[in-house]
Amino acid sequence: MRTLILLALAGLGAQLVDGSLGMAYGVTSTTLLLAVGTNPAAASATVHLAEIGTTLVSGASHWRFGNVDWRVVAKIGVPGAIGAFAGATVLSSLSTAVAEPAMSLILLALGLYLLGRFTFVGFSSRNLGKPLRKRFLSPLGLVAGFVDATGGGGWGPVGTPAILASGRLEPRKVIGSIDTSEFLVTVAASIGFLAGLGSEGVNWTWAGALLLGGVIAAPLAAWLVRHVPPRILGSAVGGIIVLTNTKTLLGSDWIGAGGAVSTTVYVVLYAVWAAALAYSVREHRRNAAREREEEAAAAAGTDVKEGAPSA
Template sequence: MTLLPRNKLKTETQPEDSRGNKLFPVFLKLENLQTVVVGGGNVGLEKLNALLQNSPLATVKVISKAFLPDIHVMAVTYPNIRIVQKSFADTDLDGADLVIAATNDANLNKYIRQSAHDHKLLINVADKPELCDFYLSSIVQKGDLKLAISTNGKSPTIAKRLKEVLNDALPAELDTTLQQMNAIRNGLSGNFAYKVKELNRVSAVLVNGPKPPDKKYLTLLVWGTFVAFLSITILALWYKEPEFQFYVRSINPAFYYFLGAGFVFAMIDGAIGMSYGVTSTTFSLSMGIPPASASMGVHLSEIMSNGIAGWMHYRMGNVNWKLFKLLLIPGIIGAVSGAYLLSSLEHYSQYTKPVVSLYTLILGGVILLKAIRLNRKQHTQKKIKRIGLLGLGGGFIDAVGGGGWGSIVLSSLIAGGRHPRFSLGTVKLSRFFIALMSSLTFITMLNGAHWEAVAGLIIGSALASPVAAKISNKISAKAIMFSVSFIVILISLRSIINFLIKII
């Protein structure tokens, strides 16, 4: 390894170039070098972990007067790690190639740096960018593919966050692609121009991305499903609801209230990605609609609105298809089960209504907390692994309470570190099929419903859906979330208090 001469090393007196990152990236074969780490505490352990995670065969000598137990364990696990329990001396750098100063003593770190430079060695000093000749990067690795991220020592936190984003965005299968590309490269014959042409043809998929499902077939699936559902609904209404025939001649004034409400609630849902179910259910209960009928009205209206919104998100490339498949079937099972249970208790609506109001009260509190924490720095939770269980629970609670799919599923996905835009698009599209199945369950179970409310919500939300999908990232959500939460909480409390007054 050729190192810089002493007068070429960066010193504290040299000005920092503020016009961008001028660092030269390089990947070292640490198994062929001798690395010295000075420090056996938490900082030394962190540096040692960084070295061994990337180069398990690295040859490292760790020098310190005391060591954490974890470092002793690492010395046993990795045979190329050698622990030397003593105070640092200049002679400890004899034969070294790289030095890392990781003590909590600033003066000692400066002394180690000077000693390293006297030996013409490059050194990294923990948490002191101005004393470093090189930085340890945040690393994203997918098999043989390795990406190093540097912020020029300005913000390790930014580097860490970028690492998390890239690690999530780059699929593990990319290493398989790399191996296949290497095999193709080694198997190509012909002149250089031919090899370049063939490699460009094969690697085009990396530039253009994986081919999404054929738009023609997805269009047929969505609209075919909708037409089939509409046909079943009309037949069910024709045979079970004689008064449905008279709605053509006379429209209940309540229709217009629900039409406006459906439009407003769908716009709010498009802006913040949640709350349509809870706001629509709260409004319906306040207008005297029983819980099961209220939930049916919400889910019937969400079929068209979520179908349109899901289609818009699909056209904008906002759907994670793997996540969609994991959510869909468990979500449908949970929604159908919840709809069946709530419909079975429709005759006891005077008792189920305060229970649902309590649920909407809780959801209102959840939305309020999210509004308060919206601009605060929050630690990302571990990514949720049991997506099916999340979909099952979200679908069930959504059907029973008339809403909550967005508040539960979308919030959990985003809190678990998934990309907000792709999570929103995926949840919207899966919601179409879940609302469809729960609505069919409600229609077959209920003998009567408030169709003026259902029709108003359906048309109002459908009118708002194409616009709502496009404004999802153009409106400040905080004020809307505060307003929604206060309205939901107040109306839910009113319903609960009225129930308590009646029984007292």
């Protein structure tokens, strides 16, 4: 029962982050399942089955708040589903000894990307309003879907930053469109896992617990997307993912690091993570203060111009 409660809380927290950032539900949940000893393919299958429900509710919630561009959903979702089915088939055929460190390596790379992306890089709006072309979205969806299935997450970490970096779609619609199209990806990945593993390879109770937490959080996350600082959340989640998967890799047959080496690595990683969080908070406050000053200056300029004729 304790495990189910923890999974439900993890699903709730992961969906809050995912719905606000457009990423990290799968990566966060899969990392947790691997940490408690779940088979990599079964972990990814369990998470994707839970995501069928969470992405459906999340997509509906984002649509309700006007956060979805359906043209983007169509152009990226179908290729994403194809890539996810292929990725699920590949992962299902790998042995646990090979799959666990391989998946942790993928998750570690995604975690490092999240940590760096949201700590140091802001959003560009120079190209806002320009159309997103199919020749860009289709390959992106194919790669993101494959990584999502093989890594237990990756649709958002690959897709969201790539579209944000283009600057052609406002952040809230990037997040809403990625979350909505993820429904197609999770359905395709789940079909692939069930075909490769069979229903006995999935922990249905754990999937239900993750689903319950995610469904509760989805509407709130869609509302919070306009209010939560993505920079700080991204740094926090990226650090957690890096730490957890580093632990898995250090203890695997690939590395087999001793206690002293592991301790040193953890101390360094915690220090880097703390510094990244502090930097994210500082930069967020600095940018917010700068925006307030610019708005105040613009308002003052408007007042002067409006008052000039009557002077």
